[in-house]
Amino acid sequence: MTKLSVNINKIATLRNARGGNMPNLLTVASDIEEFGAQGITIHPRPDERHIRYNDARALKSIVKTEYNIEGNPNKKFIDLVLEVKPTQVTLVPDAVDAITSNAGWDTIKNFDFLKDVVSTFKQNGIRTSIFVDPSSEIIENAAKIGTDRIELYTESYAHSFAHAKSEIEKYNAVKLFTEAAKTATKVGLGINAGHDLSLDNIKFFKDNVPNLLEVSIGHALICESLYFGLENVINMYLNKLN
Template sequence: MTKLSVNINKFATLRNARGGNLPDILKVAQDCERFGAEGITVHPRPDERHIRYQDVRDLKPLVTTEFNIEGYPSRDFMDLVLSVKPHQCTLVPDPPDAITSNTGWDTIQHQSQLKEVISELKNAGIRVSIFLNAEPDKVEGAKTAGADRIELYTGPYAEEYTKARTQPQNLQLFNDYKNTAREATNIGLELNAGHDLNLDNLRFFKLHIPQLKEVSIGHALVVDALYYGLENTIQLYKRQLADH
């Protein structure tokens, strides 16, 4: 079964826009779990423009499913993760000013950095996933660096899926995702995916890459919740991830 981890960053963006504590991020996380989410994801950034470091600390004792913290492994981020000890840490090569994640790691160029960071996390008993483009030649580097999983960066897939409605040849890119997933499975890495996955494109991805352990979805799920309600939306996403 593929787990749905809800990224709650956008709820924090809404709270921060007005000040105060509406919506209450702790209650949002608990409600997502109550409505069927199998994980909670947060991505704290240095400017704390959405999830704040204190939010992460406050969430830890409340999250009863899988807690996933993702981000760039700056010293401040690493200290936060090591103190909170989530189930999983997903390493993303974001520069501090990035609006959102937009690429995966070059596991060859950054091999020594990744090895050092991953070793520190795994010594603390934290499972490590690293953000990766659909590039089969970068998978071995993830394994060598010590990662337990890779998270496929699905932004390009989502863009090409939309285009494929009128230009089916554009989905050729999907072969790179299948090959990357196959390579990961062959060498013993588990597989996550995330970025711009939505109710339109998620089912196709799941059907063709059935070994997916987990997807992390935030922006699209929050947008859908404005129309369908949060509980119904979570169930709609889980339905897309069903094994049959």
């Protein structure tokens, strides 16, 4: 079964909008696990506009499933991850002013940097994942870096799938990811995926991407929960992933 890790950044955004503690991020994280999700993901950014660094620390004692911290590995981020020691760290090359992640790592140009960062985290017992586009060359270099997993950046799939008019076009939307997953498996990497995955497109993606271990979903899941409720939506995802 592919695990569902729920990104709770949008819960923090809602909380921060009024300056108080409603909704309570820690309570929501516990509820999400109680509803059946197998992981919690956060993506703190330097300006702490949603998840705060203190949230990352507080969640450590709350999360009972898998705890995944995403982010650009600057010094502040690296220090936070080494302090918190989550289950997994996902390295994402987002700019300081990025609204959301918009590209995967170039594991060729950034080989030495990523190798050092990955080595540091692995020496501290933290599973590592590198956010990448569905490119065989990029994935093969990720394996040489020494990461445990990759996370496939799925925005292009979601966009193409939403505009697909036929089954052939749906398969065209996912074929690069199918091949990327085969490459990752061949070079011994675990496979995660995330970005713009939703109830509309998740099942087709899961059915056509072999050995998919985990998906991280936040924005769409929270939006869908406005209509169907958080517990219902989590179980809808679990049914599609099972």
